[in-house]
Amino acid sequence: MPLTNRGHEILGRLPTARPRTSSGIGCEIVRHEELCVGCGTCAKNCPSGASRRGDTFDVWQLLDAPAGSRRGALGAALRRIARREPAGPIEVPPRVTVYRTIVYDAELCLGCGTCARNCPADAIEALAPKLSMTGDATPTLPTTGGGAATSSATPNAAAPTLAGAASGEVTP
Amino acid sequence: MTAERSNHDRTTAEPSGSTHVTGDRSIVAFCCRECAYAAADASANARTSLPPSVRLVLVPCTGRVSPLHLVTALAEGADGVMVAGCLLGQCHYREGNFNAVDRVAFVQRLLESVGVEPERCRMFTMSAGEPPKFVAAVKEMDRVIGALPPLQRHDTSMSEDAGDAAEPAKAAVRTRAATPAKAAAATRGAA
Amino acid sequence: MRAGVFICECGGNISGVVDVESLAGHARTLDGVVEVAVNQFMCGTEGRALIADAVEERGLDHVVIASCSPRFQGPTFERIARELKLGENAVAFANVREGCSFVHRDMPDKAQEKAKRIVEGAVARVRHQSDLPRQRTFLHRSVLVVGGGIAGMTAAEELSGAGLDVHLVEREQSLGGFMARLAKTFPTEDCAMCSLAPRLTSTAVDGHIHIHTLTEVDELTGPPGEFRVRLRHKPRYVSEACVGCGECIAVCPVKLPSHYDLGVCEQTAISRPFANAVPSTFAIEKKGWSPCKSACAVHTSAQGYIALVAEGRFEEAYRVASEPNPFPSVCGRICTALCESTCSRGEVDEPIAIAGIKRFVADTVGPTLPVQPAPVIHDDVVAVVGAGPAGLTCARDLAQLGYRVTVFEAQEVAGGMLRTGIPDYRLPHDVLQREIDQVLALGIDLRLGQRAGRDFTVDGLFDQGFKAVYLATGLQKSAEIELPGGDLEGVTRAVELLRELNLGGTPAVGDKVVVIGGGDVALDAARSVIRLQQQRGIDPDVTLVYRRTQVEMPANASELEEAREEGLKVEFLVQPVEILSESDDEDAAGPGQGPASRVTGIRLQRCKLGEPDASGRRQPVSVEGSEFELAADTVVFAVGQALVDDFAQGCEGLAIEGGQIRIDRETMMTTREGVFAGGDAAAAGFFTAIEAIAAGRRGAAAIHNYLRGERLLPVWNEVRDTARPSAEELDGIEIGQRVPMTMVDGLVRRADWAEVGKGYSAEEAVAEAKRCLNCAVCSDCGSCARACPSGAIDWDQRETTEEITVGAVILATGHRQFDAARKIPLGYGRHANVIDQGQLSRLLSAAGPTEGELFRPSDGAVPKRVFMLQCVGSRDVTSTGNAHCSAICCLFATLNASLIRQHYPDTEVTIGYTDLRAPGKAHEEYYRLVQERGVRYVRGRVGEILEEKDGSLRVHLEDTMTGRKHEEVFDLVVLSAGLEASDGTRDIARVAGVQTGAAGFIREDHPKLRPVDTQRTGMFVCGTAQGPKSIPDSIAQAKAAAARAIAMLSSGFTMTAAQVAASDPAVCIGCGVCETVCPQKAVVLTTGADAHSIVDPSICRGCGICAAECPTGAIQLGGFSDAEVLAEATLR
Structure with a gap:
């Protein structure tokens, strides 16, 4: 997979960096499925087919959806009559368009961040790529922000696994 | 809304909600104007006797009915919901009833996944010239729903002290453990 | 609240x-x-x-x-x-x-x-109920009716009666549709055309109805009440001056199966379908330019003269062939004939001998026509330098335009390379001279022996009073030879050798000759040398050496073939390296020969083809160590020609670049004002005779424009699209053979200079011409234009488009008969006497091709036993995909059977049916009546229909009443082919965006309640476009559709419905799901950063599918919002 401009830029700064072994170099995509409204914009615009409309629906997306949204209203109604937790995803008949879980294949993802940029529900974040400085595979590079196309997330909230990394500091 | 209505936010052993007609189950029937409602009118004009459980809600086309309507009706007092529309291929608006069929199937799967009988939501088709089909649909729905227990509803708050502790049908459904990121995102997204 | x-x-x-x-x-x-x-x-x-x-x-x-x-x-x-x-x-x-x-x-x-x-x-x-907005929309009080058959015309008349404007669009050249083809109609047996004709007339004179025939609907967009329509008008090539006399039909040489008569007989390329056609103007079916016409440098209407030759009209053919080209006899012999390489017949078997046919016509007719001097109209005098094909053609055209022309020629004979380059055996000098004389007979002054630069100068010409000069001096010398030994004695150049030969000399050639080159000049030289050797009494020994392969050879393939027959040896992929002599051997010199300067041989090297060079031809690449020698005493170089530029002296300002006179491609003018050039001397890469002739024509047009000071003539022809038969049409052509041209045996003919190709006889030319496929249909022969007394033929017509706005649309595009050839065992399309009911109607029509006589196709005999088979292509889903009953075939057959029985009491008619359906009013009674007329009805299925030698048909019939199978022989079989949606119906359904159902018929909005509405508001359907039906039913539906349109448009404006969807841009996230799911295409998404959906309330039907799908609830249905519906459902 050829490097994106961003990838080149990063390598330019950090010549000994090695990208992750997933197919693309680029942002890490974090999907917040409970905020998804199922519009399919990410799938429509995804250049690599990493995001696509699935054939199933994770019922939790209704139950966890924010109150005040349409899914939230449906979820709240479902909650009121539910007897147990949903066992697993359910199959979706073809003409139901928005109640679908978007399938996200990290292997195909280029990290371009288009989905995050365009998501009308702000349900996707694109975080700066994590690169290894040394030979070991554990990503330790701190970031100063959300990467290519995040929304107004606070920096720390956007990088949940950076235990101990202060902003700007490079850990060898 | 009115003082006479029982509070259906609390689980009871009685048929819940004020949507029922005394002793009977409560069934809401979304009927399309062109076929189902017309068949309903025609069968009524013939003075056909129907079970009182079914109350009609007029929609222009069954394509208007969404999963939100169906599940909310169940949540707010109906023991069953039915969608009645034109014969497939004869929808006045071309393809609304095809959409309705899929949405009803979807709701059935939703119900099943949370332990509710899927037959509480069903679709029937008929033409305006087939009042007996409407009658049969209503009677069938009434029979099936009557054989099921009244649909139980729960308080949706997550705290422990809602309702009677002894209730077996307490809400067992929680949100999944929120990660800090998701909590933050949820805060963002709830705007 | x-x-x-x-x-x-x-x-x-x-x-x-x-x-x-x-x-x-x-x-x-x-x-x-x-x-x-x-x-x-x-x-x-x-x-x-x-x-x-x-x-x-x-x-x-x-x-x-x-x-x-x-x-x-x-x-x-x-x-x-x-x-x-x-x-x-x-x-x-x-x-x-x-x-x-x-x-x-x-x-x-x-x-x-x-x-x-x-x-x-x-x-x-x-x-939760709040007020809903309604918009007032303007409705155009006009209707588009697509389809000019009985349904379309009926609807148009109703609409016109209500005061609405109607645009009646029909893709054929006349109104009338299928009903115009019927003989009579059931159940009354009224004459169909008699019922239709008054309708045609009233439609034609109706001031509210604008008739557009030969017109297509290309686009149909916009909301109901304001539909925007783009019409495309195809050219008729006949103006309204046409008086309908039909003189043109008598002279048109192109015949094709008749559209109107359903292939039962032929029509000409110019035609009018029937006498009462509306409009009555004729029309020419012209698909474009035939490939031969496109490929020819002067765009000769080759299909035109070939069509005329096929009819034996040689003089007219000559006029067509010679109009663009004053040298048809010459070109018919020596032209490179790109027309033949591109001939569509070549896809079937062999290309038409286009050049050979032209030669025949020119040889036969040319000498017989006297040429009158052309009248001089203009004072300007023009000089042409060079009497070759370019110069003489330019002179001819200028003379015909009314100029006085003087041609200056350096040689003592005219003709240029045609004369001095091409030997007699290919182009006899007298043939060439005859055509030159015909050119000169226009009044052109030819001055021989006048060389520019020596005997006169171009500047001097202007001084003498010439107003323009055309330089056509050709390439009169060989290209330089750069090879060691190139100056030895015995090395000659082909151009010079041929000139000496053709001017009456006898060039000296040795006993072993090697010719280097691969063009026509090389072959001309080689074959001339063979003859020279033969005439000296020695066995010809000539070897042609060419550095590429036969495929890359510029010479005609037939030239090489003929040369080989005459004994030429050929070495391909060989390059010369050095010409050898006995240079070091002084004693070898004989008397009369210079010391050490005679050719003794040639060293050659083999090569192979490498990468293509800039010209696209693969370059030869030497193969190491492959040198060899050929003994030779003469080496002839034919490797190219070069410019002799003595005319440049005394021609101030003339630029010569790269061995060519530089000219402006648009004006043909050189860098010297008033001096033009063309032909080999200014060829822009095309060095053939026909290109020179084309250059001469362009030069004349350019000079005319220059002298008159305005662009009166186009210099370059407008090129039209090339038309060819489809692959399917080519498949149907029987494979044949080109008529071979008589040729004397090669070893015999090389003994003299007599012409080797003997040319076609009249029978041969006609037979060859009949192989032509008439690619463009109209052959551009011009016969109709000459015959038309009112000058109505108009070649300048082109396709035009027109945009109109209408309030409503009625689709009445009709049906087509099922193509019975798809039921292969029945033999339609293979057996001459198997036809369909439509074709039978044409035969039974009093005004039809047989004037109502039932002559069967194979031999014109009146059949004594006729069989009709029902349900061909109907009720037959397995093999044809058509499940439906076509509603009228049982009665159509009954009608035609009745007509036959009444006209021919001795003829038996049997109808093989599946079920006999006679549902309409008086139809059952009619069926009974016809049974009494003696028509035999057999409830049976047919397995196969085989043809007997005499054209009669053996029908394998299973009588389902008795269960027995038997064979019967009939003289004529008529298949009741079912009704399917016509091509026009399929096309308009796609353009208009209306749904179609089974067999392509347009789907009505509701099968019971709304039979003439479609799913698109404001668009209605009627007639057989909606489904098979009889004429009275079509008329009833047409009136119903018209009533719908009238109701819709009567007030001129309407209010949109209240219960339509609307989208809140503040909530909408622009996901586009609504746009995707709307069955009416009433929702569109805006573009840009703030994309959101917008609903067109005049299109929205109010189904609510979008509202149910919307992920945010931005789009709601008026009167049925989520709040309203949920409130009623939940009582909250």
Whole structure:
């Protein structure tokens, strides 16, 4: 997979960096499925087919959806009559368009961040790529922000696994 | 809304909600104007006797009915919901009833996944010239729903002290453990 | 909200079951209800007054009516609400009659409870009901009717009667449709054309109806009331000056199967389908330029003269061939004939001998036609330098334009390379001279022996009074030879050798000759040398050496073939390296020969083809170590020609670049004002005779424009699209063979200079011409233009487009007969005497090709036994995909059978049917009557139809009544081919975006309730476009469709419906799901950063699918928003 401009830029700064072994170099995509409204914009615009409309629906997306949204209203109604937790995803008949879980294949993802940029529900974040400085595979590079196309997330909230990394500091 | 209505936010052993007609189950029937409602009118004009459980809600086309309507009706007092529309291929608006069929199937799967009988939501088709089909649909729905227990509803708050502790049908459904990121995102997204 | 609840007793229908007072009491307790009233008949005047008073006195803003079903009195109460200024959507309905009292009469307690719930629901709902906007839309009071058959014309007439403007569009050249092809109609046996003709006339004279024939609908967009239509008018090539005399038909040489007569007979390329055609103007079917015409440098109408030759009209053919080209006899012999390489017949078997046919015509007719001097119109005199093909053609055209022309030629004979380069055996000098003389006979002054630069100069010409000069001096010398030994004795150049030969000399050639080169000049030189050797009495020994392969050789393939027959040896992929001599051997020199300077041989090297060079030809690459020698005493170089530029002296300002005179491609002018050039000397890469002739034509046009000071003539022809038969049409052509040209045996003919190709005889030329496929249909022969007394033929017509706006559209594009060839065992298309009912109608028509006589196709005999087979392509889903019954075939067959029986009492008619269907009015009676006329009906299926030697047909028939199979022989079989949607119906359905159903028929909006509406508001359908039906049914539907359009457009404006979808841009996230799911295409998405959906209220039908799918709830259906629906469902 050829490097994106961003990838080149990063390598330019950090010549000994090695990208992750997933197919693309680029942002890490974090999907917040409970905020998804199922519009399919990410799938429509995804250049690599990493995001696509699935054939199933994770019922939790209704139950966890924010109150005040349409899914939230449906979820709240479902909650009121539910007897147990949903066992697993359910199959979706073809003409139901928005109640679908978007399938996200990290292997195909280029990290371009288009989905995050365009998501009308702000349900996707694109975080700066994590690169290894040394030979070991554990990503330790701190970031100063959300990467290519995040929304107004606070920096720390956007990088949940950076235990101990202060902003700007490079850990060898 | 009115003082006479029982509070259906609390689980009871009685048929819940004020949507029922005394002793009977409560069934809401979304009927399309062109076929189902017309068949309903025609069968009524013939003075056909129907079970009182079914109350009609007029929609222009069954394509208007969404999963939100169906599940909310169940949540707010109906023991069953039915969608009645034109014969497939004869929808006045071309393809609304095809959409309705899929949405009803979807709701059935939703119900099943949370332990509710899927037959509480069903679709029937008929033409305006087939009042007996409407009658049969209503009677069938009434029979099936009557054989099921009244649909139980729960308080949706997550705290422990809602309702009677002894209730077996307490809400067992929680949100999944929120990660800090998701909590933050949820805060963002709830705007 | 301040709601009033009005409870109707419905005269006891409600109050008999429900205690309305108690219900009223309950209603009073509901939130937002400020007034409750009961009345016996709320829909009556009293009830209305009650509501009106309450609205006014209590300040009500919403109204709940507890009464019968909203489907009954809903509109009444909504109208009342509007009149009371409550707006749209102020009323909610509690259906306590059909919804309660009627159906629960046996349980009044439950009825009471339920009635309360129903009222609660309505009150909850009405709380969320707000006013809905309605837009006033303008409706154009005009209608587009697509299809000019009986349905289309009927609809048009109705619409016109209502005062609407009608655009009646028909893709054929006349109105009439399928009905115009019928003989008679059932059940009355009225003459079809007699019924149709008055309709045709009245449509034609109707001032409201604008008729567009030969027109297509390319685009149909926009909302109902304002449909934007783009029409494409195809050219007729005949103007309205046409008086319909038909002189053109008599002279058109191109015949094709008749469209109007369904292939039963032929029509000409120019035609009018029938006498009463509307419009009555003829039309020419012209698909473009035939490939031969496109490929020819002067765009000779080769298809034209070939079509004329096929009819034996040689003189006319000569005129067509010689109009663009003054040298048809020459070109018919020596042209490179790109026309033949591109000939469509070559895809079937061999290309037409286009050049050979031209040669025949020119040789036969040319000498017989006297040429008159052309009248001199202009004072300007033009000089042409060079009497070759370019110069003489330029002179001819200028003379025909009325100029005096003087041609200066350096040699003592005219003809240029045609004369000095091409030997007699290929182009006899007298043939060339005859055509030159015909050119000169126009009054052109030829001055021989005048060389520019020596005997005169170009500057001098202007001084003498010439106003323009055309330089056509050609390439008169060989290209330089750069090879060691190139200056040895015995090395000659082909150009010079041929010139010496053709001017009467005998060039010296040795006994072993090697010719280097691969063009026509090389072959001309080689074959001339063979003859020279033969005439010296030695065995010819000539080897041609060429550095590429035969495929890359520029020479004609036939030239090489003929040369080999004459004994030429050829070495391909060989390059010369050095010419050898006995240079070091002084003693070898013989008497009369210079020391050490005679050719003894040539060293050659083999090569192979490498990468293509800039010209695209693969370059030869030497193969190491492959050198070899050939003994030779003469080496002839034919490797190219070069410019002799002595004319440049005394021609100030003339630029010569790269060995060519530089000219402006648009004006043909050189860098010297008033001096033009063309032919080999200024060729831009094309060095053939025909290109020189084309250059001469361009030069003449350019000079005419220059001298007259304005662009009167186009210099370059407008090139039209090339037309070819389709692959399917080519498949159907039987494979044949080109008529070979007689040629004397090679070893015999090389003994002299007599012409080797003997040319076609008249029979041969006609036979060869008949192989032509008439690619472009109209052959551009020009016969019609010459024959037309009113000058109505107009070649300048082109396709044009027109945009119109209409309020409504009626689709009446009709049907086609099922193509019975698809039922292979029945033999349609293979057996001459198997036809379909449409074709039979043409035969039985009194005004048809046989004037109503039933002559069977194979031999014109009147059949004694006729068989008709029903359900061909109908009720046959397995092999044809058509499940439907075509409704009229049983009666169509019965009708035609009846006509045959009445006209030919001795002819037996048998109808093999599946079920005999006669559903319409008087149809069953007609069927019985025809049975009494002796038509035999057999309930049977046919397995196979085989052809006997005499053209009769053996039918394998299974009689399903008896279960027995038997064979019967008939003289004529008529298949009742079913009805399918016509091509026009399929096309318009796609353009208009309307649904089609089985067999392509346009789908009506509702099969029972709305038979002439389509799913697109404002578009209606009628006639057989909607499904198979009889003529009276088509007419009825047409009137119904017209009535629908009239109702829609009558007021000129309308209000959009209230219950349509609308999208809130503030909530919409622009995901586009609504746009995807809308079945009417009523929703579009805006573009840009703030993309959101917009609903067109004039298209939206109010189904609500979009609202149900919308992930945010931004798009809602007016009157059925989520809030309203949920409120009623949940009573909140």
